[in-house]
Structure formats: C-alpha cells, structure tokens
Amino acid sequence: MRNLVEFLAKHNHWFVFLILEVFSLILLFQYNSYQGSVWFSTANAAAGKLLSWEADVESFLSMSKANQELTQRNLYLEQQVKTLSKQLTDATKDSNWVRRNQLDILKGYHLIPAQVVSNSIDRHDNLITIDKGSLDGVKKDMGVACGTGVVGIVYLVSPHYSVVIPALNTESNISCQIRGRGYFGYLRWYGGNSKLAYVEDVPRHARFRLYEWVETSGYSSVFPPGIAVGKILHVYNSPDGISYRLQVELSTDFGKLRDVCVIDNKPVLERLDALRAAQDSLKPKEDK
Structure with missing residues (x-):
C-alpha cells in the first residue's frame, strides 16, 4: 500500500495531465459541431468495424441453422411460385406473362x-x-x-x-x-x-x-x-x-x-420531383 501511495505521489503530475486532457477533449467534441462530426464519423467507422467482425462470427456460428431455414423457405416459395405461375398461365394463356411482369416490377428499383x-x-x-x-x-x-x-x-x-x-x-x-x-x-x-x-x-x-x-x-x-x-x-x-x-x-x-x-x-423520386414541379408551375404568379 505504501509503495502505491509513493508511486502516485511521485507521478501525480502525469495523472493530473491525463485528467485535464480527457476533460478538454470532452469539451472540444461536445461543444464544437465540426469536431463533433469528425469524432462521430471516426467512432462510427471504428465501432462499425468491430460490430461487423462480431456479426461475422455470430453469422458463421449460426450458419447451419440459417441454411436449414432458408432451404425450407425456398422449397415453400418454389411451390408457391409454381402454383401461381400455373394459375396465371391458365388465365392468360401466355406462358411468358409471369416472367415479363416480374422483370417490369424489379426494373424500377x-x-x-x-x-x-x-x-x-x-x-x-x-x-x-x-x-x-x-x-x-x-x-x-x-x-x-x-x-x-x-x-x-x-x-x-x-x-x-x-x-x-x-x-x-x-x-x-x-x-x-x-x-x-x-x-x-x-x-x-x-x-x-x-x-x-x-x-x-x-x-x-x-x-x-x-x-x-x-x-x-x-x-x-x-x-x-x-x-x-x-x-x-x-x-x-x-x-x-x-x-x-x-x-x-x-x-x-x-x-x-x-x-x-x-x-x-x-422512379418514385423522379415522379415526386415532376409532381412538385407541376404544382409549382400551377401556383399563381405574383403581379409585377
């Protein structure tokens, strides 16, 4: 215990320096928007990297169960798609109708x-x-x-x-x-x-x-x-x-x-922009 007290007394100026340094950094990042944004971006990137590694490990450990669930779901979806495709083909008498419409829907996003x-x-x-x-x-x-x-x-x-x-x-x-x-x-x-x-x-x-x-x-x-x-x-x-x-x-x-x-x-953003432009053009212009 005496050695610890002597060590703290001998190097007290370093501890005071570290405390003041930490306090000044807190004030700097908390009350200055630019420094705060830089700190947030850096901390977010570092934390994101660590969380990504953790997620990779968890994903690897749970991969077997996830693959089983995906396999079961894919089988179910395949059967559902086959049933719906057959119904649409029977209704439209067009075997390519489903494929064309799926491409049209996905093409927009x-x-x-x-x-x-x-x-x-x-x-x-x-x-x-x-x-x-x-x-x-x-x-x-x-x-x-x-x-x-x-x-x-x-x-x-x-x-x-x-x-x-x-x-x-x-x-x-x-x-x-x-x-x-x-x-x-x-x-x-x-x-x-x-x-x-x-x-x-x-x-x-x-x-x-x-x-x-x-x-x-x-x-x-x-x-x-x-x-x-x-x-x-x-x-x-x-x-x-x-x-x-x-x-x-x-x-x-x-x-x-x-x-x-x-x-x-x-496409939705473009439609909204066009709608806003049309609404702006319909607004009554102020008399000059």
Missing part, C-alpha cells in the same frame, strides 16, 4: 444488399447498423426491407456503414395501407413487444377483416407499394374517437434480423 452488424429490440429508441454506406450508394431516407417485410429507414450514413431507424422505434412513422382495400394509415410502435405495432388514423368508414395484411402504401418516396408490414390482430378506437387503431403482428422478426436490402427508389 435498385436494391443494395446489406447485413445487420448491430441491432436492438428492447429500447424505445432502437437503432440498426448495417455494413453498407455512401460508397455503396446508400443515402439518408432510403427504405430498408428484408425477405419478410419492412425494416426501417436510413437515418445516418458514413462511407462504409449506415444507421437505420427501424419500425421498432417510437420515432418511426411509415405510411401503409390495408392490402386490397385501399385504406391507409401510419405504422407506429410504442415499445414493449417487438412483434406488435399499430396502424394509426385508419378512417372509420374503412371495411376490412381481422388477419388481413397491411403493406406499404407507396405514398412516399421511401418505400414502393406492396411491401409486407404485418397482419391485423385487433381493432381499437383511436384516442380521439374519429378513426381506428389497428394492432398488427409484424411480418419481420427483428430479433433474428440479419440480411436486408436498401431500396433506391429512383
């Missing part, structure tokens, strides 16, 4: 595949980090989806990594509609169960049934229409009593989320 390197589901402000960034074509406000449905919206982008606000975030607000009905609302999550969320502001005159699907509406530049959100479990009155609140079981299992795609929805 550029998908950027990515992997989740960090994820949380037990907070109110859950965030997801993916291993693709601006150098891969990812931009802020792009939509993110997986094989089973909606994931979230890109919030922050660095050269090699991006942070996504998932549907499991109390700040998330995604436009969606009841499949085949046309009635739309907004997907919100209020915490708690990671498998349940709510569709708000569904009009009172809407007609639908329990267990019908909710999907993206396509009314924004983030998601194209038709991406699965979940199934309706219960119907409640909204707090103001003038609309419905739908409880939905999310189709995406955020606890097992690994592979995702970032959606570069350029």
Whole structure:
C-alpha cells in the first residue's frame, strides 16, 4: 500500500495531465459541431468495424441453422411460385406473362444488399447498423426491407456503414395501407413487444377483416407499394374517437434480423420531383 501511495505521489503530475486532457477533449467534441462530426464519423467507422467482425462470427456460428431455414423457405416459395405461375398461365394463356411482369416490377428499383452488424429490440429508441454506406450508394431516407417485410429507414450514413431507424422505434412513422382495400394509415410502435405495432388514423368508414395484411402504401418516396408490414390482430378506437387503431403482428422478426436490402427508389423520386414541379408551375404568379 505504501509503495502505491509513493508511486502516485511521485507521478501525480502525469495523472493530473491525463485528467485535464480527457476533460478538454470532452469539451472540444461536445461543444464544437465540426469536431463533433469528425469524432462521430471516426467512432462510427471504428465501432462499425468491430460490430461487423462480431456479426461475422455470430453469422458463421449460426450458419447451419440459417441454411436449414432458408432451404425450407425456398422449397415453400418454389411451390408457391409454381402454383401461381400455373394459375396465371391458365388465365392468360401466355406462358411468358409471369416472367415479363416480374422483370417490369424489379426494373424500377435498385436494391443494395446489406447485413445487420448491430441491432436492438428492447429500447424505445432502437437503432440498426448495417455494413453498407455512401460508397455503396446508400443515402439518408432510403427504405430498408428484408425477405419478410419492412425494416426501417436510413437515418445516418458514413462511407462504409449506415444507421437505420427501424419500425421498432417510437420515432418511426411509415405510411401503409390495408392490402386490397385501399385504406391507409401510419405504422407506429410504442415499445414493449417487438412483434406488435399499430396502424394509426385508419378512417372509420374503412371495411376490412381481422388477419388481413397491411403493406406499404407507396405514398412516399421511401418505400414502393406492396411491401409486407404485418397482419391485423385487433381493432381499437383511436384516442380521439374519429378513426381506428389497428394492432398488427409484424411480418419481420427483428430479433433474428440479419440480411436486408436498401431500396433506391429512383422512379418514385423522379415522379415526386415532376409532381412538385407541376404544382409549382400551377401556383399563381405574383403581379409585377
């Protein structure tokens, strides 16, 4: 104990220097926006790299089970595609109809595949980090989806990594509609169960049934229409009593989320830009 005290007394000036240095760096990065942004980018890149290594290890360890699940799902989807293709061929008498329409649908969207390197589901402000960034074509406000449905919206982008606000975030607000009905609302999550969320502001005159699907509406530049959100479990009155609140079981299992795609929805952006330009041209011009 005496040796420790003597050591601290002998080198106390170094400890004071280190404490002051750390304190000054905290003040520098906290109260200066430029230095803070540089620190955030550097720290985000370093943390993203470490999380990527951790995710690679976890992915390798769980690869066997994932391959089994993918194999089963592929078999199911293959059978479903064959059945639907046969029905469409019988209805249209055209064996190439399915292939042509699939190409037409996919042609409009550029998908950027990515992997989740960090994820949380037990907070109110859950965030997801993916291993693709601006150098891969990812931009802020792009939509993110997986094989089973909606994931979230890109919030922050660095050269090699991006942070996504998932549907499991109390700040998330995604436009969606009841499949085949046309009635739309907004997907919100209020915490708690990671498998349940709510569709708000569904009009009172809407007609639908329990267990019908909710999907993206396509009314924004983030998601194209038709991406699965979940199934309706219960119907409640909204707090103001003038609309419905739908409880939905999310189709995406955020606890097992690994592979995702970032959606570069350029055609929708072009249509929105054209619409805005048309609206601006119709505005009455001020008298000179």
